[in-house]
Amino acid sequence: MLLSSQAASADGGDTDVGSCNSSWICAGVKVPGASEAGDSSEGEGGSKAGSGSEGGGTDGRTCATGAKKAGTFDCYIPGVGTWSESHGCYIRLLEPQPPKSDPIWDGHTTGAIYAWACMSQINARPAPTDGFARWSETNPLGGEQGPSAAELAQQALSMMRLDSAKVGSAPPAGAKGLVGMPVWLWTERTATTWGPQSTTASAGGLSVTATARVKDITWSMGDGSTLTCSKPGTPYKRAYGKKDSPDCGHRYTKVPVGGSYKITATSTWVIEWEASNGETGTLPNEVRGADTTVNIGELQVVN
Secondary structure, three states: OOEEOHHHOOOOOOOOOOOOOOHHHOOOOOOOOOOOOOOOOOOOOOOOOOOOOOOOOOOOOEEEOOOOOOOEEEOEEOOOEEEEOOOOEEEEEOOOOOOOOOHHHOOOOOOEEEEEEEHHHHOOOOOOOOOEEEEEOOOOOHHHOOOOHHHHHHHHHHOOOOOOOOEEEEOOOOOEEEOOOEEEEEEOOOOOOOOOEEEEEEEOOEEEEEEEEEEEEEEEOOOOOEEEEOOOOOOOOHHHOOOOOOOOEEEOOOOOHHHEEEEEEEEEEEEEEEEOOOOEEEEEEEEEEEEEEEEEEOOOOOO
């Protein structure tokens, strides 16, 4: 059972929900349905306390972790709490906890004090009011505590753009090379074709940053051979002449049937993540493929 505390009175007390005395006027804190300070318009019928459990009233919207979308609001707001659909409130553990001598404990010595920010306070007219604090033996969020660190890492990954290699070659596609001459291979080096790139997802007070980078590119050369390059490759310049690529190249030994070889580049992305609670881990590799063709002929010698 949740017990209301005398500290939840209108004079503030221990009701500093949102890390400031006026929770809904804090710079940078946006709460669904919150009105601006001093807004005295009450609309039709006077006060608007919201609806649903604990004064829900989210106008049919739902909470969504990550990027903002129309018809959604944040599942978690730093300093305010995690959204509880069943209660219609944002809830967070008060940190630091009030001393056990504080009346808010109502004589209890176990459990903890939680800050609540419910729609009945958020939508109060003529102006929003602070939330309140109350004791609970167990976490009132229960199974609504939000995703795990690994799940947040997956959400962060879903917000990334991991592309296949943007292939460059010498000779370039459409041009003709010669048997025995060096072929240079590379990818344009960007955050989306090679990395690294990082994205952060947060919920319930937990933040996870996932970082993705290409481990290597496997080049299938079309003649039955493959090479694996751990570097993006070096773009060819005419000044290099007939030198081999220093990090990703090949030489064909015979003329292909039809005059051209199809080259396939398979990029392997590795994803590592680190959470604000100290957890770390990796996600399964992501693979992206691209291809090009190169024409190969023989040098004709005229007697």
